[in-house]
Amino acid sequence: MGRPKIPRVICGTPADSCFKPNGIPMQQLEQVFLEPDEFEALRLVDHQGMQQLQAAATMGISRQTLANLVKSARHKVSDCLIHGKALMLHTQD
Template identity: 45%
Template sequence: MDERGPGEGRGHRGRGRPRVRRMIGDGGAFRCFGPLCGRPDEVVLLLPEEIEALRLVDLAGFEQEEAAIALGISRKTLWRDLHEARKKVADALVHGKTIQIVGCGRRRGERCPGDE
């Protein structure tokens, strides 16, 4: 009998396929953002690939197909990352939560204020 739990084995850490590695450009150090009021102790975590999807589509004006090619992923994967990022940002803005980006500021050796 196999003693592995559900989703274990074959190199997977969880259910489904492993995440595809994204080609994220160096658009500057990631930063965390917090509200002046609200619930600053509650945190919403954004992944670098979600930030890059937001940047390419919402800020740079790329079409989803162009952004997906730039990131080296499928359009459906880009849409999923973009949808998740927009949902997280909306949650933080509406509920006054801190937005923390995984790996914020650490690329250039900076310390994240949340680490102090």
């Protein structure tokens, strides 16, 4: 059994819950899910231009955890762009 997940501070929310290629029905697309903490890490580092140490402190996690989240999020986004998959974004309730 793994360690319990440390709660993460997530302030940003996606503008939409899904991004997909034009002209292809959703039923025909493979879906890739971007978790809220992956979205927040990507938003802080790539959009706001924060250094990873600062972004990690903002989220209340270690720098290594943040780096893992950014790497995972970038992989998912590039997979969707390269292979024409739908990117599904979880929104906070």
